[in-house]
Amino acid sequence: MTEPGLGAAILEHEQTGRPDSDAIDATLAASGDASAFERLYRHHVPRIYSLVRRMLDDDDADEVTQDVFVRAWQKLGTFRGEAAFGTWLHRLAVNVILARREMLGTRRKRYIEGDAVLEVLPTRRPGPELTMDFESAMERLPDGAREIFVLHDVEGYRHEEIAQMLGLATGTSKSQLHRARLALRRHLER
C-alpha cells in the first residue's frame, strides 16, 4: 500500500488533459492530422518539459522536448489506446531521454555505491544567500540516483517499472532512491 500522497500527485499531473479528447486527437493525429497533434502537444508539453528538465540539464531541455514530440508523431501508429495517451507519451519521453544520455555520453558517475551519494551534495548547511533550492539539489545528484528519484517520487513510477526501463535490478532502484532521499532531505531542513 503506497503513501496517500503519491496517488494524489499523479492525478494532479494528469488532470490537465481530458482523457477522451486525448484518445480522439491521438487517433486523428495517427492518420496525419497535425492540428490534432498540436492539441496533444499543448496538453502534454508542461508535463513532458518538466520531466525532461528534471532528468537532463537545462540546455538540452527545449531540444529534447521537441525530440520527444517528433518521435511521438513517428510512433503514433503504435499507440493502441490500451493506456492513456499521456502515459504512453510519458514512457516514450523516458526512452528518448535515456537514449539522449547514452548518445551524449555525458555521464557523471552513474550509480554511486553506498554513502558516496551523500557526499556529492554539500553537507554543511549554506547560509541564506547560498541556499540551494530543492530543484538545484536534485540536479546535483549523480545521474542514476537523479533519474530514479525523478521517476519514482516526482513522476510516480514503481520500482519494477523503473528497473525495467533503466535495465537495473529492483533492489538497485530502491537503494538509489533511498540514497537520493537521504541526500536531499538536508535541503529541506529549514
Add this chain to the structure above:
Amino acid sequence: MLLTLAAAVLTLAAAQQVDTTVAAQRGQRLQVNAFGGDVTVRSWNRDAVQIQTSTPGRQRVEVSASATSISVRTQGRRGQHTEVDLRISAPAWMPVTLSGVHTNATLEGIRAPISVETVEGEINVNGGDGLISLRSVQGSVALRGAKGRISVYSVNEDVQVTSSAGEIMAETVNGEITLEGVDAANVDANTVNGDIAYAGPIRNGGRYSFSTHNGDITLTVAEGSNANVAVSTFNGEFESEFPVPLSGTRKGKGFTFTLGTGSAQVTLESFQGTIELVRPGGRKDRERRERRED
C-alpha cells in the same frame, strides 16, 4: 498410363481421384490456372508432367497440350469457389506459370523461369532459374534457392528471398521485406509500411536501393565492402555499427559516406523510420535473429 496429347483436350471429371501423366518436351511450359486450393509443383526426373488431385467432390480438371505448353486448368461453375488441391510433378527444365485467386502455390526444384500470381494465397518457391516473378495481393511470398532476375511482390504480407542470386526487385505495401543470403548485383526493395532487412554481399559496381516510408531498414554489411552510401530520411534516424561521420544526421537530412573504395551504389531511404547499418554477427545482428526466433 502415359498419354501423348497433340491438340486434344483431356477433361478429367472424377469424383474421387485424378491421376494422369502427360509427356513433355523441351520448348513447352507448364501453365496452371487454379481458382483456389493448394497447388504444389515438384520436379522429377521424367520428361513428363503428372497431375494428381484427391480433393473430394466434384471438380473439373482440364489438361491440354500444344507445341508450346501443357495447360492444367481447374474449373468451377461460374460464381462458385472451386478449391482443388493439385499435386503436379514436372521436369526441372520446364518453365512454370501459375495463376489463381484463392490459390496457395508451392514449387520445389524447378530450374527454369517461374511466374506465379495469386490474390489470396501464399507463395512458396524453392528453386527457379531465369525470370522469376511471384506476386500475391493478400498472401506472403517466400523464395529460396533461386537464380536470375527475381521479382517478388505482395500488397499486404511479407516477402522473403533467401539464398538466391541475381537481380532482385522486392515490393510490398504493408509487409516486411527480408533479403538474406542473397548474392545480387542489383537490388531494389521498396515498401510503404514495412521494414526492410538485407544481408548479403555488396558487390563492386552493384546498385542497391532500399526505400520505405514508415519502416526501418537494416543493412548487414560485411567488412571490406566497397560502397558509396546515400542515406535519406525526413524524420527518421540513422545508426551504424560502422564508423561513419555523423555530422548533421540528427535532424533527418540526407547525407552520404563511403565505405572502402565506394564502388557500389547503396541508397537507403526511410521517410520516418530507422536506418541501421549492422555488422554480420555483431550485437544488433544477433538481437535481430533472436527476435525472429520468438
Add this chain to the structure above:
Amino acid sequence: MSDRWVERLSEYLDGELPVAERAALEAHLESCSDCRAILAGLRRVAARAHSMELQAPRHDLWPGIARRIGATPARDTPAGRRWSFSLPELAAAAVVLMTLSGGAVWINRSNISAPAIAPVATGSGLPTPTPAIHANRSAAQSYAAAVADLEQVLAGGRGQLDSTTVRVIEQNLAVIDRAIAQAQRALNADPANLYLNTHLAETMRRKLDLLRQAATLVPVS
C-alpha cells in the same frame, strides 16, 4: 544509529516492507528518535517531490516540432487543383514518366535522382528540371485522371471481388494515402528537397500501381 534500520526506512515509507519486517521496524521506531527524524525527513522529501509544479517551456516549441514533422501549411501557388499546386516540378516530371508509361513500371532511381548527392541542402545543386508549370499541371491532371478512372473501375467491380480482398486493398490504399499526405506536407515545407520530391513521386506511383492491380482483379464479365 543502526544502519540496518535506516536502510529500510524508504521501503517502509513506500509500504514495500514485508509484514514481519514492518512490525519489527515499527517497534524499533518507538524507541529510536534518530530513525524517527530521518523518516520524517524522507517523508518531507517525498512529499516535496510529489508536489513539484509543472513548468512549461519558456518558448513555444510547437513551430520547431511542426517543421520537423512537415506540418507547416502549404504555400500558395497559382495552379488550381487541391494537391497539384504543391507538386514541385521535379516530382511532376517523375509523375509524367510513370503515368504515361503504363503497366508495371519500376522507377529506376538513377533516372530521377542524381547519384551520390551531397547532404540534401535546400535550393542548391539540383539538376534542372524539365518544363515548368506546363508539366506541372498536365502531370497533375494525368495522375488525377488515372487515379479517378481506376477508382471508378474498382467501385464498379467491388461486388464481384471477395470482401476480404476489397478490405485489404482499401486498407493498403489508406496506408499509401497516409504516406502521400505525410510526404506532401514534408515537401511543402522544403520544396527543393530532392529526396522528398522523389519519395512523393514514388509513393504516388505505388498508389497508381495498386489501383491498376486492383482493377485487373475485377472479373471481366
